[in-house]
Amino acid sequence: MTVATGPCRPASYYNASIAVSLLPTPSLSGDSKADVCIIGGGVTGCSAALHLAERGYSVVLLEAGEIGYGASGRSGGQILPGLGTELDVVEKALGLERAWDIWEMSRESVRLTEQLIQRHDIPCDLTWGYVNAAIKPRHVRELHAFQEAMARRYDYHSMTFLEGDTLRERVVSDAYLAGLYDAEGGHLHPLNYTLGLARAAQQAGVVIHEHSAAIHVERGQQPTRVITPRGQVTADFVVVAANAYLGGLLPELSGRIMRAANYIVATEPLNEDQAARVLPRNDALSDTNFVLDYYRLSGDRRLIYGGEVSYDGREPRALESRMDAKIARLFPVLKGTRIDYRWGGDVAITVNRAPDFGRLGHNVFYAQGYSGHGMSLAGLAGRLLSDAIAGQAERFDVFAAMPHRRFPGGRWLRQPLLVLATNFYKLRDRL
16 A cells, blocks of 8 residues: 655545546655656646657656646636737737747647547536636727727637626626627636546556655756655656646745645535526636636536635635635525535746746756636647657747746745736736
8 A cells, every 4th residue: 555645636626527547656765867857747747748659768757746736737627718918918028920830739739638538538627618708898898909909919709798798698797897798718627627637647657756845956967866755766867847836946946936725625415406596507617806806617617716815824714704705796596505625725836927848957847827818738848848859849939938037035025026017917806
């Protein structure tokens, strides 16, 4: 029997509705060798492992907890084109041509998600349709401008403006003035998707060790050694896909991301009438606030609702009552509906909210900092990491060219400064 030596996934609706089984994933003990060692068992790491194994590489994947322990197994489950930042930010940094390339790759990431689900028969309730909903008149103007800019500058025409009856056909709430429906967005069960990628990777020959935290990466020579509490992996290449759970493993990367906690609840299953009076078309939805709310229906018609954020490691005050009150205000029909599950987890954000891809030396690659927008993009990151290790780094380097700064304030002040900045945007959301 293998004794767990790392964290287990938290109690959540996702963990209670697992539909994918893995082959044994014993903790690492002793010495192991591989072409590639991957650190992190989320979507990025599992996708990279699968794509590398399909290329013929031998791969060992180390996960400190359990597969899907981090954001990949806890998120709102929305799969969307785009990034966690505006394309204007990318344009200013890299120019329109490269911003176009990144936008098109983000669309590709959504298509790749569907392809992986179909090819590997992953039971994760994939459903299409996404609405970005405006709460205030200035949000309506911003949505109009965004739709026009995307059509004009990126030739993107998959968004439909909604208001009045067309909006209520997709979300039955008085909270919103208008919305943009995006036919290329959708949602899924994130933990089952992540586990499905891990299962496919195992079937392709990847060796997975859960409860095997990487505590040191010996760099400066090839092969590189990744040290765990009870063993080590010697590999020609290392992929670091720990994201918000990187800790101090690679100090030069940790200053480029900040952990942010998000919180989610799942109601009891809704009956057909309730579901029809909430999200009649079973779309995913998020609002246009900086600190946004997001939600969708699960495969068994629960409302999966996320909101609130914490940057200081402490749970927001009166979190449960505030989230419950928000649901009741959005959907009076759900007043009194039981909340069956509550959980939270961390995402990694960057200063500019764009993902941070790159390499350290010639053989340590990383992808992190999806800033709450990684459910589909992380799958593409895994493919791009595989391409780069195989010597085809052109597309990976488009993302890697994005400049990133360390969070200001150093180790002790960067978190308070981020909290201060976020409080400004929270205040703006109320205006």
